[in-house]
Amino acid sequence: MSRRGILVYAETIGSEIHPVTFELIGKARELAEKLDLEVWSTILGYGIADKAAELIYHGADKVYVYDDERLRDLNVIAHKSVLVELAKEIEPEIFLLGATPWGRSLAPRIAAALDTGLTADCIDLQIDKDGELLQIRPAFTGNILAHIKTSSRPIMATIRYRVMKMPQRDPSRKGEIIIRKFNDVDCDGIKCLGKVSERRINLADAEVVVAGGRGLKKKEDLVLLEELANLLGGVVGVSRPLVEEGWISKDHQVGFSGNVVKPKLYIACGISGSPQHLAGMRDSGMIIAVNSDPSAPIFRHADYGVVADLYEFIPKLILLLKNRKEM
Numbered sequence: 001m002s003r004r005g006i007l008v009y010a011e012t013i014g015s016e017i018h019p020v021t022f023e024l025i026g027k028a029r030e031l032a033e034k035l036d037l038e039v040w041s042t043i044l045g046y047g048i049a050d051k052a053a054e055l056i057y058h059g060a061d062k063v064y065v066y067d068d069e070r071l072r073d074l075n076v077i078a079h080k081s082v083l084v085e086l087a088k089e090i091e092p093e094i095f096l097l098g099a100t101p102w103g104r105s106l107a108p109r110i111a112a113a114l115d116t117g118l119t120a121d122c123i124d125l126q127i128d129k130d131g132e133l134l135q136i137r138p139a140f141t142g143n144i145l146a147h148i149k150t151s152s153r154p155i156m157a158t159i160r161y162r163v164m165k166m167p168q169r170d171p172s173r174k175g176e177i178i179i180r181k182f183n184d185v186d187c188d189g190i191k192c193l194g195k196v197s198e199r200r201i202n203l204a205d206a207e208v209v210v211a212g213g214r215g216l217k218k219k220e221d222l223v224l225l226e227e228l229a230n231l232l233g234g235v236v237g238v239s240r241p242l243v244e245e246g247w248i249s250k251d252h253q254v255g256f257s258g259n260v261v262k263p264k265l266y267i268a269c270g271i272s273g274s275p276q277h278l279a280g281m282r283d284s285g286m287i288i289a290v291n292s293d294p295s296a297p298i299f300r301h302a303d304y305g306v307v308a309d310l311y312e313f314i315p316k317l318i319l320l321l322k323n324r325k326e327m
């Protein structure tokens with residue numbers, strides 16, 4: 001009898017593989033060892049066939065490749081149809097996708113077509129003592145972590161970017177690459193007219209994030225954070241109220257309903273440390289909190305706490321960094 005497996009959808013950005021894919025393959029590898037399953041992956045697009053080996057180097061045993069000009073555009077109906085057909089054919093036990101904007105659009109369509117459940121936005125996957133998969137995700141706005149089991153098959157889940165460990169790349173790993181034909185599907189109704197906008201910043205991949213919250217008095221004061229971020233080679237993040245005020249785009253929002261970040265350094269300025277904000281940054285390498293209130297919850301999660309008015313502290317820090325650069 002052929003082995004059963006965990007299928008990981010390899011998301012692409014143009015002809016590159018989105019790094020969330022490798023994180024998912026790493027996790028799938030860990031689960032597969034415990035459940036005695038194989039790790040399968042599938043990649044769809046145009047000009048992507050030579051990327052299949054990367055999926056094997058990161059831990060996949062088998063990769064299904066659909067390389068066709070008609071899959072160049074991210075047409076959700078075409079991509080869904082291919083993935084549904086593949087899942088019906090190879091019957092994975094578990095099917096994982098990234099909880100990216102694209103993954104979030106694709107996964108529910110696939111789950112509905114396969115008549116199975118979907119646990120969205122997971123931050124961890126574990127095997128319990130009975131050998132069953134636990135899908136862990138924040139619930140009630142991040143105040144609790146729900147542990148979810150699914151009885152339908154395949155078990156489908158989307159997993160957030162940067163919450164799983166990146167596996168080691170091993171170019172000596174061997175696996176099977178299966179080239180599949182794309183059979184045109186009836187996708188009338190959707191036509192890609194072009195890209196309307198692009199994300200201007202990539203918060204999730206930043207090594208340094210200088211974040212501001214309601215401690216800032218006005219929109220213009222964000223330049224303080226920008227200046228500090230530039231000096232440190234980082235980007236500006238914010239708490240949700242600043243996005244709601246229309247001061248800055250949602251691309252900059254850190255937290256439960258924004259971006260999950262994992263920089264080496266996170267500087268939180270005038271941010272109280274709500275559970276929803278912490279959900280997006282608590283795994284940062286080093287957290288420095290600047291807050292005028294010594295009882296602010298953020299201090300319980302910070303490696304270094306500065307009890308100060310940010311309007312006094314940040315300009316001094318900027319000056320200090322500038323002087324050091326000139327030395």
Ligand SMILES: Cc1cc2nc3c(=O)[nH]c(=O)nc-3n(C[C@H](O)[C@H](O)[C@H](O)COP(=O)(O)OP(=O)(O)OC[C@H]3O[C@@H](n4cnc5c(N)ncnc54)[C@H](O)[C@@H]3O)c2cc1C
Binds near residue numbers: 212214290311
């Ligand atoms: C469903 C849901 C999802 C949410 N998702 C998110 C999310 O993704 N991200 C997010 O951030 N929030 C999110 N929130 C909102 C969250 O609950 C908090 O309201 C928000 O994080 C608070 O932002 P803040 O820390 O900037 O503001 P506040 O809680 O008002 O804190 C401001 C802090 O600034 C300090 N301060 C004031 N003046 C100064 C000064 N001059 N110098 C230094 N410190 C000063 C104060 O002491 C205070 O601690 C969500 C809420 C819900 C209900």
